[in-house]
Amino acid sequence: MENHNHEAKTNQNYLCNSLPQVLVLEPPPVFKFHGDQLSKRFHFLKAWESPLPLHQYLTIHSQSVQALLSSGRNPITSEIIQLLPSLGIIVTPSAGLNHIDLQECRRRQISIVTAGTLYSEDVADLAVGLLIDVFRKISTADRYVRHGLWASQPDYQFPLGSKLGGKQVGIVGLGSIGLNVAKRLEAFGCNILYNSRQKRPSIPYPYYSDVCDLAAHCDVLIICCGLTDETRHMINKEVLLALGKKGVIINVGRGPIIDEKEMVECLVQGEIAGAGLDVFENEPCVPKELVQLDNVVLSPHKAVHSEETLMALCDLVVGNFEAFFSKKPLLTPLVDY
């Protein structure tokens, strides 16, 4: 009861200072970097800081909460939504919506705002960076120089890399990220091919309905699609063998899209030539075999981490919540979800 009173008092104090209230269940990354800025505009009810069970915490604030900022990861279930009868808007910093019970939101006509394509350019930049790194051995060369081997091994010939121009690059999932990757790699003289659920009529690149067929025609596969039941372990041993001994795989999608065990085996056995990976099946755990290999580049799931994009996300969060609270049209509402 003491906790209960404390929560109610805190809430009361903030209502007095008239900042609009936003519920947060778990802190999203934008909080770590722009928490101060956000807190000047809104009073955040930080559920994760409360010692109360979530159900009890939500019950206390059930009447006042009109807005919710999702972490983009933890589920916003129908149970949570039903505990918040005044909820009118959910803003999620994710591009996807898998974590939100959309049926309940539809029924209640709750507005939803996502990050949309805000991250596409950052992810595409990293995909291209990983590809150049694997092809031209940049991280390996950096280790070589840092360990003092350049100066101490005058007769050693650093291994040759590969040229990007003229390579067949297969993009798996030609959404906003895939199109941004394609645009960048065309400037390097790469030829783009793609696989996606459906052929896109307006796209000039050759389409392969079968990902194994795509792999057989490619020097590089770049995984840019989302994780669904259909894409889980879509990149299996058959696809990797079709990609072949000179083939390189880049993953900026989600770890489980690749059968990681098979990929590691293929890399160790030389059945494929290299990999650039921002995502893994069991993050933050990375298969120990990969750490020993010079033909892979390992990145800790940070494809969307740039200062500029996180600032843009902060603006998107603030702009949409401010529009909501002042009863103006939202800046970027999700339509027909």
Place this chain on the structure above:
Amino acid sequence: MENHNHEAKTNQNYLCNSLPQVLVLEPPPVFKFHGDQLSKRFHFLKAWESPLPLHQYLTIHSQSVQALLSSGRNPITSEIIQLLPSLGIIVTPSAGLNHIDLQECRRRQISIVTAGTLYSEDVADLAVGLLIDVFRKISTADRYVRHGLWASQPDYQFPLGSKLGGKQVGIVGLGSIGLNVAKRLEAFGCNILYNSRQKRPSIPYPYYSDVCDLAAHCDVLIICCGLTDETRHMINKEVLLALGKKGVIINVGRGPIIDEKEMVECLVQGEIAGAGLDVFENEPCVPKELVQLDNVVLSPHKAVHSEETLMALCDLVVGNFEAFFSKKPLLTPLVDY
């Protein structure tokens, strides 16, 4: 005298097997990777393998040598050329000609073949790869994952990178390499500015005649020019301070174009934000301060190292020598040198 006889005999043997003779003073990299292929077409007189002093070695072969393959580094002086009265062609695997006495070649009407722009795409690819790496901390992230820190430090927030799109990128030296860098970075949404000896009328990018003025207008400087008396230490402390605390420098030109001591000082003091370096002032020695920094990416002067380009170089060497020996027009002769 024993050596002398041995040389003469070896020479005699090869003349019998009728392969055309090509003199090599020091082995170029193409020799390490395609020596077998080259040796099927030509008999190479390998001066560096002979115990004789160079002058004596050349005197022995003076009448027979019509063709010379340069290493691209060691000087082809007027003294060497004068010892080879039958010399009709020099092929150098370099883009530049600083190491060849052109006056003597002109006087003797010796044909010259260079690599021309063969390397431009490889160098541009590496320049962009180094830039993405510095901006998005790819090598640093790879070290972080390999050292097991991602899994062992769950609360650590890997530092944010920077977005490429919208950045002002100043290219110093807008030749073939610089133009290839510009083409690639435009696809990332960067804005290109440039400095070169003269404004190029057909180029749409803003021109800055003063490199310090260019730096003051840029987030990134990419050094793509050659090393001359004018460009030595052109990137001095004043230019680096104009680039500023958020500025990044990429060097795929030559080490001495930057005042390395000042650059290291600026990096250590945080006067510039980062650097991606393929070249250094005293290669293969790299300033020890750089090895300690996470905001630099270090590459062992390997901008032109791709399998495809070295194969193309091999074809260029073979094609031009074969044309020369069969008295056909050279494939890629240097005109008006």
